[in-house]
Amino acid sequence: MAELLRLEGVHTHIGQYHILQGVDLVVPEGELTMLLGRNGAGKTTTLRTIMGMWRASAGELGLAGTDLRPLATPDIARLGVGYVPENMGVFAALTVRENMLLAARDGAMDESRLEWIFSLFPALKKFWGLPAGNLSGGQKQMLSIARAMIEPRRLILIDEPSKGLAPAIVDALIEAMRELKRTATTILMVEQNFRMAQALGDGVAVMDDGRVVHAGRMAELAADPALQARLLGLSLGAHQ
Amino acid sequence: MTDQTSDASIPSPPLADRLKAQAPYWTVPGLAVLGLVLIADASTWGTLTLAGLAMGMLIFIMASGLTLVFGLMDVLNFGHGAFISIGAFVGATVLLALTGWTGADSLALNLGAVLLAIVAAMLATGGLGWFFERVIIKPVYGAHLKQILVTMGGLIVAEELIHLFWGPNQIPLPRPEMLKGSWVAGGVIVEKYRVLAVVLGAAIFIGLRWSLVHTRLGLLIRAGVENGEMVEALGYRVRRLFVLVFVAGSALAGLGGVMWGLYDEIITAQMGLNILVLVFIVVIIGGLGSVEGCFIGALLVGLMANYTGFLAPKVALGSNILLMVVILMWRPRGLLPAGKG
Incomplete structure (x- = not known):
C-alpha cells in the first residue's frame, strides 16, 4: 500500500517543553492507522503538529510528497486534511x-x-x-x-472520538467509522479505548515519551496479550 | 446508528433557565420602565428616553467594530478612539467645505452633505485601520500588555497628528439647517438630529446582524469568534478575515465620529479618548465579541446617562461605572458573551 503521510524524526516544542522527541510514523493510503499510548505520550501533539497548529522544530513531515512544515493550518486543510479535535471543536x-x-x-x-x-x-x-x-x-x-x-478528504485526523462517551454510543461510532472506511478514506486515529482500536485499526503505532515505540498491524497486537501488556501496560485493562 | 442515540432528544430547559437566558433582552425595557417610575412625568421621560436611545445608538456604531475585533483575535485596541476623532475631523472638513449644502433649507441637500462627510470619514478611517493593523497590531498578536501599550501609543500619535493638520483648537461643527431644532409632540421634545441618529444606528444594527446571520462571511466571523483555531483547521484564513473586520470596525468608528461630532456640535482631538471609555464599558457590559450584547449595552448606557443626568446630576458622572458593576455582578462575562469559554 502506498504511503500517504510520513513523519520522520519529528520534534515539537511547546514553550519550554520538548513534547515530540523524534516521531517516525507512516500512514498508508486507504487504511485506518491507530495511534495508541498512555496519557501524555504525545498523541494529540502529533496530530496538532501534522495540522500545523504546533510547529515541528525538526524533522520531516510530508503528505504525498508535499512538505507540510512550511504550510499554515488553513493551507494544510486545503490539501484535503480533515481534523476532528479532542474537544470536538463544534x-x-x-x-x-x-x-x-x-x-x-x-x-x-x-x-x-x-x-x-x-x-x-x-x-x-x-x-x-x-x-x-x-x-x-x-x-x-x-x-x-x-x-x-x-x-x-485525503486524510482525516481523529483525536480520541470515544472519550467520555457511553458504551452504546461508542458502538454506534464504531459502526459509522466502519462505513467511512468502506470509502477507502485514509484515517489516523488517536484512541485510548482498546476495544474501539481493535475493531477499527488496520495498522497501529504506539507512542511513549514523545516517540513511536512500536509500529505494526493491529491484528498482530490484538492477538498478542504479552505485547499489549508491555506496550500499553495496565491502562489497557481499565479501558476495556 | 442505534436507537439510543437517534432518540436522545433535547429536553426543553426548565422555565427558570429560559427566563434567565431571555433576561438580557429585557434589561432595556426594564430600565425604561424604572426610569418612568422614578421620573414620574411622561413627557420628560419621553424626551430623556429618546435622547438616551440616540446616544446609545451612536455609541453602538462605534463599539460594534471593537467588540468583533476583540472577539475574533483577542486584540485589545485602544487605538479605536483615534479612528473616532479622525473620522470626526475628516467629516467636519467635508461639512465645513459644503456650507452651501448644509446651510440650504433643503433636507435632501443637508442629508447629502452629511452622507458625503460620512463616506469620506469612513474611507479615511477604513484605510487608516488597514495601515494600523498591518504596522501596529500585527507585531503584537497574542500579547495583551503590549497591545495596550502600543495601541495607546498609536492613539496619542493620532491625536498629535490631528493637532498638526487641523490645529490645536476645538472646531465648532454646526448641524445642517434642517437637522437643527426639534418637534414637540404631546410635551415630548423630539430633537430632529436624534431621530436621524436613532434611524441610522438601528439600520446599522439590523444590517450588521443580518450579514452576521445570513452571509457566509458572517458565518465565518461568528465561528471565528467562538473558535478561531477550528475555523483555520477547516481551511479558512482567519487572519485575512480579521483584517477585513478590523477595517470595517475602523470605518464604523469613523462614521460614529462624524455623528458624535454633529451631536455635540463641537469636535476636539481628545473626543475619541473620552468616548472610548464609554465604548469599552459597552463592550464589556455586552459580553466580549457579541454584537447583540453590544447593542443592548449601548442602549443601557445611553438611557442610564440621560435618566441619572435628570434625576441626580451628581451621580450621572459615575452612573455608567455603576451600571457596569451591577451587570458584571449579575453576569460576570457580560450580558450575551460570545461562545469563547
Whole structure:
C-alpha cells in the first residue's frame, strides 16, 4: 500500500517543553492507522503538529510528497486534511447546519453525501436547525466527525472520538467509522479505548515519551496479550 | 446508528433557565420602565428616553467594530478612539467645505452633505485601520500588555497628528439647517438630529446582524469568534478575515465620529479618548465579541446617562461605572458573551 503521510524524526516544542522527541510514523493510503499510548505520550501533539497548529522544530513531515512544515493550518486543510479535535471543536452558537456548511469549503453541500451522513448519524438530521451547543456529548462528536466527512478528504485526523462517551454510543461510532472506511478514506486515529482500536485499526503505532515505540498491524497486537501488556501496560485493562 | 442515540432528544430547559437566558433582552425595557417610575412625568421621560436611545445608538456604531475585533483575535485596541476623532475631523472638513449644502433649507441637500462627510470619514478611517493593523497590531498578536501599550501609543500619535493638520483648537461643527431644532409632540421634545441618529444606528444594527446571520462571511466571523483555531483547521484564513473586520470596525468608528461630532456640535482631538471609555464599558457590559450584547449595552448606557443626568446630576458622572458593576455582578462575562469559554 502506498504511503500517504510520513513523519520522520519529528520534534515539537511547546514553550519550554520538548513534547515530540523524534516521531517516525507512516500512514498508508486507504487504511485506518491507530495511534495508541498512555496519557501524555504525545498523541494529540502529533496530530496538532501534522495540522500545523504546533510547529515541528525538526524533522520531516510530508503528505504525498508535499512538505507540510512550511504550510499554515488553513493551507494544510486545503490539501484535503480533515481534523476532528479532542474537544470536538463544534461551534456551539452555530446551528448543526451552519457547522456543516462551514466544513463544505466551496459553500455547497453534496446532497448524496449529506444523505449518507444522515443515515449514519440520524440525530444530526433531527437537530439540523438547532444550535450545536444544545447537542449531547455523543451528538457533538458525531457532528464533528460528520464535518470531516461532508467532503471527500485525503486524510482525516481523529483525536480520541470515544472519550467520555457511553458504551452504546461508542458502538454506534464504531459502526459509522466502519462505513467511512468502506470509502477507502485514509484515517489516523488517536484512541485510548482498546476495544474501539481493535475493531477499527488496520495498522497501529504506539507512542511513549514523545516517540513511536512500536509500529505494526493491529491484528498482530490484538492477538498478542504479552505485547499489549508491555506496550500499553495496565491502562489497557481499565479501558476495556 | 442505534436507537439510543437517534432518540436522545433535547429536553426543553426548565422555565427558570429560559427566563434567565431571555433576561438580557429585557434589561432595556426594564430600565425604561424604572426610569418612568422614578421620573414620574411622561413627557420628560419621553424626551430623556429618546435622547438616551440616540446616544446609545451612536455609541453602538462605534463599539460594534471593537467588540468583533476583540472577539475574533483577542486584540485589545485602544487605538479605536483615534479612528473616532479622525473620522470626526475628516467629516467636519467635508461639512465645513459644503456650507452651501448644509446651510440650504433643503433636507435632501443637508442629508447629502452629511452622507458625503460620512463616506469620506469612513474611507479615511477604513484605510487608516488597514495601515494600523498591518504596522501596529500585527507585531503584537497574542500579547495583551503590549497591545495596550502600543495601541495607546498609536492613539496619542493620532491625536498629535490631528493637532498638526487641523490645529490645536476645538472646531465648532454646526448641524445642517434642517437637522437643527426639534418637534414637540404631546410635551415630548423630539430633537430632529436624534431621530436621524436613532434611524441610522438601528439600520446599522439590523444590517450588521443580518450579514452576521445570513452571509457566509458572517458565518465565518461568528465561528471565528467562538473558535478561531477550528475555523483555520477547516481551511479558512482567519487572519485575512480579521483584517477585513478590523477595517470595517475602523470605518464604523469613523462614521460614529462624524455623528458624535454633529451631536455635540463641537469636535476636539481628545473626543475619541473620552468616548472610548464609554465604548469599552459597552463592550464589556455586552459580553466580549457579541454584537447583540453590544447593542443592548449601548442602549443601557445611553438611557442610564440621560435618566441619572435628570434625576441626580451628581451621580450621572459615575452612573455608567455603576451600571457596569451591577451587570458584571449579575453576569460576570457580560450580558450575551460570545461562545469563547
